[in-house]
Amino acid sequence: MLQKTKQERYYKFSKYLKLRFGQRVHKVSVDAGFSCPNRDGEISKTGCIYCDNLGFSFNSRVPSCPLQLQIEKGIDYGRKRFKAGKFIVYFQAYTNTYAKPDVLKEKYDIIKKFKDIVGIAIGTRPDCIDEEILALINSYTAEYEVWMEYGLQSIHPQTLEFINRGHTFEQFLEAIKATREKKDIKICVHIILGLPGETKQMVLETAKTLALLKVDGVKIHPLHIIKGTKLEEMFKQGLYKPLKFEEYLDLTIEFLEYLWPETVIQRITADCPREFLVEPLWMLEKNKVLEKIENTLGQRNTFQGKHYRNK
């Protein structure tokens, strides 16, 4: 993993990409048409209590838009908006290893059609990989930067059960072990702050565990209530209260303090379009959230890894 410079308070993904590729790299999110076993009845029909995948992947949701066109549009947007010269395709929506290897290969192989694509990122559940799938994904590492993005959200069994994740922490550890055996695949873990019933201590235990695992990347975001979800029902019944911004700020900063300093922070808040979002509305002001996190880290003279312990 590349080193961050001293003056940075957390290791931003943009910085990592610049160091790795020497130029601006833009991540293009796509919806390759996969399903999720936690929604289609294989594990459950209801999904995670906060899941309406539309809200998580709205950037990639282009109805009836073929994969190739989604990538072309994403590249075009990245070039114009961010002056990016290279691109990573992020298979984001739902569970992007939930198919037979030949189907997966056909989908992933689309990156070979674009000369400026330098990487592939695959979002999935820890219980949706096996040796054959990992071997397929590993085959891309010879020419591409390859990230597996595992949704974990919390290390705590009671939380995973309550939010109906449909997999265990042990399955996550098995997935990490199997992925690590393919030495060049990088691992990013998705974590949600503000899950029902989670105390600050529980959140920090999750951070410490990820630090011990020395994962390559982490994505953090606040639990947000999307219209039409089970979480919205709980919210309306007074059974769930979303984090206030100040609470999220404190939790995020402490979370960062306990992480391994070399873990790349791929995301530190979330996007959700106003029309889908019930709460917390402060999340809509993404730039202000990012700025406040940055400023507060400075004011508190703290940084990612400040409390990192190797054991």
Ligand code: SF4
């Ligand atoms: S694993 Fe992802 S896609 Fe599947 S139900 Fe949970 S949030 Fe939705």
